[in-house]
Amino acid sequence: MRLANNSTGSTQRGLTLIELLIAIAIFAIMATSMFIAFDNVQKAKEVTDRASLRLKAYQSTFNRIAQDLQQITPRPVRNEYGDLEYAVKYESGAELQFTRTGWSRSSFFTKQQRSELQRVTYYLEDGKLMRAYWRSLDQAPGEQPVRTELLDGVSDLSFRFFYRNPLDSNDPLNQLHEEWPPVQLRTTSPGPGTFYPERVFVILPNAVEVVLTTDDLGTITRSFLVASGAEFTFK
DSSP: OOOOOOOOSOOOOOOOHHHHHHHHHHHHHHHHHHHHHHHHHHHHHHHHHHHHHHHHHHHHHHHHHHHHHTTBOSOOEEOTTSOEEOSEEBOTTSOEEEEEOOOOSBOTTTOOBOOSOEEEEEEEETTEEEEEEESSSSOOTTOOOEEEEEEESEEEEEEEEEOOOTTOTTOTTSSEESSBSOGGGTTOOOOTTOSSOSGGGTOOOSEEEEEEEETTTEEEEEEEEOTTGGGSOOO
16 A cells, blocks of 8 residues: 655755855845945034034124124223223233123013123133123122133134224224224323213224134134214214
């Protein structure tokens, strides 16, 4: 008696070792390619994000500078030693100090009324552009300003001042000045006991040019009109 054969006649076999290694190699190549592509996308995003943040920092900085310089007002102040300071004061290589208007008359934190005028200074510190202001116009002995970092990566900061006397086109002050007040005016001394002394202490430029040298963009020059500048001219 012969037993029936249930075989279908087809043969089945698994993957050989070589085929398995080839499959693993192909998968590894595909995975590596995907990882490289993903890594490139992440790096590109990081570069874009850094550039965006840097651009935002520049925009915020120049907006802050514009708000300050455009609202300069002819109000001299007394420093902590009681000496008068010009409404706008700058010597080449030093910090810029000036009085501006437009400060909120009330403080959110103290709910107290305060002057709408503010004494502001811009200067460089360890490669950073700094802005500081004093809580009071006439400084008390030992009073420290409130400081804010605006922009890092700054290697140089300078200012230049434009002045035009509409009453005299031949006035030697009708030019670009590296300091303010111009040297020609600094020979005037204030009168004793007067808060608004000689005109040199309240004279304002018509415009201020800001020159920043940064690590990433090089030299940047921006000019800002002084709203009150045209009102204080020589006669």
